Amino acid sequence: MSTVLPPENLESNPRVKAVFDDIRATRQTGFINNIWRYLAFDDDLLERTWAEVKAVMATPSDLDPLTKEMLYLAVSIVNNCNYCVHSHTAGAKAKGMTPAQHAEVLKIVALASKTNQLATALQLPTDPEFLMEE
Amino acid sequence: MSTVLPPENLESNPRVKAVFDDIRATRQTGFINNIWRYLAFDDDLLERTWAEVKAVMATPSDLDPLTKEMLYLAVSIVNNCNYCVHSHTAGAKAKGMTPAQHAEVLKIVALASKTNQLATALQLPTDPEFLMEE
Amino acid sequence: MSTVLPPENLESNPRVKAVFDDIRATRQTGFINNIWRYLAFDDDLLERTWAEVKAVMATPSDLDPLTKEMLYLAVSIVNNCNYCVHSHTAGAKAKGMTPAQHAEVLKIVALASKTNQLATALQLPTDPEFLMEE
Amino acid sequence: MSTVLPPENLESNPRVKAVFDDIRATRQTGFINNIWRYLAFDDDLLERTWAEVKAVMATPSDLDPLTKEMLYLAVSIVNNCNYCVHSHTAGAKAKGMTPAQHAEVLKIVALASKTNQLATALQLPTDPEFLMEE
Amino acid sequence: MSTVLPPENLESNPRVKAVFDDIRATRQTGFINNIWRYLAFDDDLLERTWAEVKAVMATPSDLDPLTKEMLYLAVSIVNNCNYCVHSHTAGAKAKGMTPAQHAEVLKIVALASKTNQLATALQLPTDPEFLMEE
Amino acid sequence: MSTVLPPENLESNPRVKAVFDDIRATRQTGFINNIWRYLAFDDDLLERTWAEVKAVMATPSDLDPLTKEMLYLAVSIVNNCNYCVHSHTAGAKAKGMTPAQHAEVLKIVALASKTNQLATALQLPTDPEFLMEE
Structure with missing residues (x-):
């Protein structure tokens, strides 16, 4: 089904093993989901992608982890990424x-997409109140 | 710039006036932004859209108002709706x-869109761990 | 504002002139809108694009001209093409x-985008009733 | 495969039953397709979504039912919603x-998406003739 | 799984056979992939689509065949077309x-989508240096 | 027009100055285009984004610089990012x-988007020949 195959004996490659070890330590689980296994077809892509995910999603910040994960899910829905909708719903x-919060995320995504289309269809001028002065 | 014009003397139409009064009361402001003024070209579209925005966004729920607004903004960015990016950033x-939270929303939107594309490019199989049993 | 410029003395190029003459004859107007003027930066692209637009949109077929134009508009809204929203709303x-039909097109586009997002978010299985047997 | 499961004994919930009864009565069929069964995980989302679909799609209006359904299908294709492409093709x-009309819808969707991309790539200025005076 | 079925005895239709023969001759293979078999549900759509693919992709031009195919793949990823991602990765x-070039295409697609979202989120003004004078 | 403002005296911030100096050295120009000036509203976002752009786009690799830039442009068109279409066309x-290559990129983007929509509309099954064995 995929367009690349994960290398065999994935963790015999020390760069891959280092990333996987860090995923396991960061998430405190032994489960490595498919995106990491398949990205391992290119060491550099794997390392960079995990580094960014870790920095943005798994580092304490001004947004709490659930809010961040719901934002990620919302983006994945709008981008229509099946794998990502599954993995970030689970996340x-x-x-x-x-369940009530899940329903609410869906209501917001659906409503926002609806009003986005209306605004585009109307080619609305931006209210001056929304603009910043430079 | 727009594809329809707001009717003249908008609030002489009692259905429009009722919606605008409710917007002002709900948001506690006299400011009616353009989407409502332009949607008034069709009474029914105006009423239904406001009713849904009010129910989803302006009614106490399991998500706090800022989280909801950030989700709306994230969707508007991915849908590439210029008006909506302006109005929901302001909102x-x-x-x-x-500013730090704003930057974080952008980082998540950008990262999610990036990994969404990678998952699509790889045509990743969904991990069985993410699937629900029916 | 554009990324290419229309050639000067556009119609001194006989291939461009032939396309423009055909646009004027087909549409029975002297008005050549910008997409044709700018596509003229490449003869081949201009000729092929007009040939396809003429065949699909300006040739009698199983759908009436207004229905076809509303479908084109709906697609342009979802693809978020500002130029196209303007030109096909006018068209x-x-x-x-x-105005009532215009509002209806917008309601359908907005509703469809909303339910599209819900279906994606839910990762709905397709009902067997909708599938064709091969 | 889905991210939520439809509740068991769906119609033991009177709000769900009322919606399903209305779907059956409106469409004059016993068949309830999956989107309604899965949206039932949240009463409010189910009720609101059906109310809007019924008002826009199943109420006599200025566009005939087939035109409306083709518009819905066109939007679903551009939004790349697999479930929706199946259900609205069937609809x-x-x-x-x-079959000839189906082919025509596809030709328009494909042509419009093509010219939408060209217009975006060229960053075309909107012809003044298309603009409305405010 | 599809929304139309390929006609039976496809090549008994001389228009279809002519297109298939040309595909086989152009690509020097006996393999006709599914998009051509299914598009055959409408002669005209099949002929036009192949004519355009042949002209753009299979005719010597200012870009080499691999570069063209990678551009096609990149577009297919962003448009999230599963069939197309598979067929153009194979192509x-x-x-x-x-594999290294494949990884690079993915890195560029992912990076571009990320910065595209940032530019949209920021509603960046275009630098005057990028604009053309008319 | 933007949703954030670049900080005043941008380069008085040593982290911003370091990035800008590296941009100038890498690109051998004094020109810093707007995306970098506006991303400077968040140090971390600026540093990470530039680091990735430099690694992917400005480091010798298996694809030549023009091919990479055309891929970036193609993605920007499909994502409909106005700023990015301008900046990467210029790039x-x-x-x-x-001009002939520019026209060719546009033809491929337009053709690919067209066939992507057809494949989605048909819900094409992937040919087994395109699938990898795991």
């Missing part, structure tokens, strides 16, 4: 998203 | 989004 | 789209 | 879309 | 794309 | 893209 549930 | 700031 | 109005 | 066929 | 490999 | 021209 958000693991971080505590309740 | 999120009005609800307390700090 | 649909020129073919008789009433 | 349009049920409302009388012939 | 690019057949034209000589190495 | 590709600076790296030697001829």
